[in-house]
Amino acid sequence: DTAVSQTPKYLVTQMGNDKSIKCEQNLGHDTMYWYKQDSKKFLKIMFSYNNKELIINETVPNRFSPKSPDKAHLNLHINSLELGDSAVYFCASSLMGQITDTQYFGPGTRLTVL
Amino acid sequence: GQNIDQPTEMTATEGAIVQINCTYQTSGFNGLFWYQQHAGEAPTFLSYNVLDGLEEKGRFSSFLSRSKGYSYLLLKELQMKDSASYLCAVLDSNYQLIWGAGTKLIIKP
Secondary structure (H helix, E strand, O other): OOOEEEEOOEEEEOOOOOEEEEEEEOOOOOEEEEEEEOOOOOEEEEEEEEOOEEEEOOOOOOOEEEEOOOOOEOEEEEOOOOHHHOEEEEEEEEOOOOOOOOOEEOOOEEEEEO | OOEEEOOOEEEEEOOOOEEEEEEEEOOOOOOEEEEEEOOOOOOEEEEEEOOOEEEEEOOEEEEEEOOOOEEEEEEOOOOHHHOEEEEEEEEOOOOOEEEOOOEEEEEEO
């Protein structure tokens, strides 16, 4: 069974559209994360979500919004997509939200904005 | 500013040993991670160091010197499947994880 899953794996869309990426973890973890990996391979954390507490990286535009219907899911919704949003987005989870916990990553979603 | 430096790319021979270095300058330190990422795949955890010294885990070892702001990942008995990017990440004083850009390791037969 996949521990952290994301859908879709690939997403190609036009500038200005609104899209969502779904993430689910079946590890029973308390904390989930969203990362963006750009073309230079830097991983940048966007959000972490633990027990309904959302921690936002202040550099993330407010067009990006995480939504967590329950502890096992953290979806990423993006409004008014821009060319610069093209990247690979990784979801991750960790056991208790202590940042020293090992993070388990999903397979990634490659977003291409045309 | 916060900075993590790793070589962009390294090449090594199957069966050999390779050392991937990571130097960091961060606001505080609460540990250093190494992750492996195969092309097109997600990062996977390799090691976590918070105290100085060497930690060995099978063919992989990780070393930390906090006074020097330095870590390395040592890979022994290299196999073709070790071809991947190796990401160094540091927890700063605010427990934010700062990632390096990764070192692409190419293994040749």
